[in-house]
Amino acid sequence: MERPDFDTVVTATVGYSGLLPTVRAIRAGKQIALANKETLVVAGELVTRLLRESPVRVIPVDSEHSAIYQCLVGEDPATVEKLIITASGGPFRSFSKEQIESVTPSQALRHPRWNMGAKITIDSATMLNKAFEIIEARWLFDVTPDRIEAVVHPQSIVHSMVEFIDGAVKAQLGIPDMRLPIRYALGDASRLPSSERPLSLTDYAQLTFEKPDPEKFPCLKLAPYALNRGGNAACIINAANEVAVRAFLDEKISFPEIYGTIMRTLDAIPFIQSPTLDDYVETHRAAITFAEQLTGCKIPLR
CATH class of the missing domain: 1.10.1740.10 (RNA polymerase sigma factor, region 2, helix turn helix motif)
Known part of the structure; x- marks a missing residue:
């Protein structure tokens, strides 16, 4: 972490393992491209305190937090009313509570939109990943928990939104492809050219949104619990x-x-x-x- 020949650390390990390397990188004065939400979930208060004492910036790589970051560029933080984090709903969005009780690992690993590792795919199925993203957003953007909400958006085209005090809502849209937020973070929040296929809204007949159901997905309740506790x-x-x-x-x-x-x-x-x-x-x-x-x-x- 202390080597002088690089200035940015990409934290992209799974789970708790991202915490200690990220802390070391901050103390070494390296910029952070954060693809490990658990760093701020586990120790958000500690990490943000270290960041306040350092010139280091964190640019999020998760598609939802990258979207919020992009929507906030050029905006006065005092005008932010609410952060709206989108969720695909996972493989069991349309299942009943009774059906969910008997699902198998092979079913849970079939995510409808994203191709991810097993751990985060299961977290998506329980929707704990969305609870974690709410916790991460609280620390990344210094917004109180009551001003962060999740909304289910099955098409995964709108990656997240910011509502402002005048009623305006800004959204960042893109195809469900992690190369876009990765490119944005590695470009130090600059727009780098891409040869990938861009989003064409005419390919999508509908973009729909619905409230998540915490009774079917009780792990969602862990976000307000953890932040209030x-x-x-x-x-x-x-x-x-x-x-x-x-x-x-x-x-x-x-x-x-x-x-x-x-x-x-x-x-x-x-x-x-x-x-x-x-x-x-x-x-x-x-x-x-x-x-x-x-x-x-x-x-x-x-």
Whole structure:
């Protein structure tokens, strides 16, 4: 991280493993292209405090946060009314609550729009990824939790929106292809030319939006819980989820038990109101260990 021959670090590892490298990069004065939402989910307060003390900028790579970042360019932050994060709805958007109870790993891995790794695909199916994106947005854009909401947009063309105090809403649109936000971040928020096929709105008869259902997808409720609770709560949620997702993929627990594992781990791990970096590391370790005991599933401790 301290090498002088590069100025930008792309944090693109999975889960908690992104936290410590990102902290090191910030302390080394490197710009961050952040493709690992868990860095801010796990330790948003700590990371943003480090950023305030540093000249380092973070440019988000996740398509939703890149969209918000682009919509905010040239705008006065004081005029922002609301951040609206879009979600595809995952593979079970049209399933009933009863149908969701018996879904299989192979079903959950069939995302309707994006080709992603197994972990984030399952997080999309539970919609915990959307809860994590709400938490990340709170820290990235310094917006209070009550001014961030998720909306289901099955076509995945509108990547996110910003509503302003005058009622105007700005949106960033593009085909569902991660090369666009990656290119924008690596270009240091500049528009680099592309040979990829651009979006043609005439290819889409409809762009639809609907409210997500937290009764079918209870993991959505974890965003307001974690943000209102603060401290190490989101760190516990993330660690428990890492184990629960692996356990579900290994068919050791059912799909609804992913949420159940998270809640039981939250009840078991001591809450810390103002954690240090060492506290986050220990919280992660303790939550992983407890969730492994619950599920009978072991994962590598990162």
